[in-house]
Amino acid sequence: MIFRVFSTLKDNKEIVKLLISAHLEFMYLDFMNTALVRNFEQNGYIVSRYSPYYFMGSLFNVSMQWVQNDCEESVRQITDFYYNHLFNVKLVP
Secondary structure, three states: OHHHHHHHHHHOHHHHHHHHHOOOOHHHHHHHHHHHHHHHHHHOOOOOOOHHHHHHHHHHHHHHHHHHOOOOOOHHHHHHHHHHHHHOOOOOO
16 A cells, blocks of 8 residues: 555655645545545454545655655665654665
């Protein structure tokens, strides 16, 4: 899912940049919060009612900064970076 989010953002980065410049990126955040709450509930991932918001808040901030940096890192690199930091896991290259 993380890879797919970053991949979709990269494919649509010019549109996302327009949203950011118009200060409308909250539309992406609102959509993803709703989708994540539903996904977490359906799959039993809820540890607390704040779980999906914790996850999406960090993904939102990292992804918006990545888009503003013109998606310099590859989708795989940014996905690995995000996953490693969120789950404190070291992946073997």
